[in-house]
Amino acid sequence: MLDQATVALVRDRATGLCEYFRLPQGYDLLPFQCDHIIARKHGGADDLSNLSWSCFSCNNYKGPNIAGIDPIGLQLVRLFHPRSDVWSQHFHYNGPVLLGHSEIGRTTIEVLLAAR
Ligand SMILES: [Zn+2]
Secondary structure (H helix, E strand, C coil), rough: CCCCCHHHHHHHHCCCCCCCCCHHHHCCCEEEEEEECCHHHCCCCHHHHHHEEHHHHHHHHHCCCCCECCCCCEEEEEECCCCCHHHCCEEEEEEEEEEEECCCHHHHHHHHHCCC
């Protein structure tokens, strides 16, 4: 269980945005959460380098996944890592539509959004 001070640090570092798809808390009825980028079941730690701020849906659709299948290349690709990847190198919005412009971006959208 993460302490409230750690949760506040993660939230503030993300300026309140979901670090996967950059939506603010105000667009979601469900409270945002701390996400373990690498799930505990895969050896992920509780330290700040492994935590991201996530909307409820991203966190729950991601679950313990760390990879998925790129819908174009059909290869196994790791998911976006909010601490080590640069968001704009993998995603962009075309109006309200989120697009992935790398295999990591496409795969992350596929795992976190496509099943919704
Ligand atoms: Zn999200």
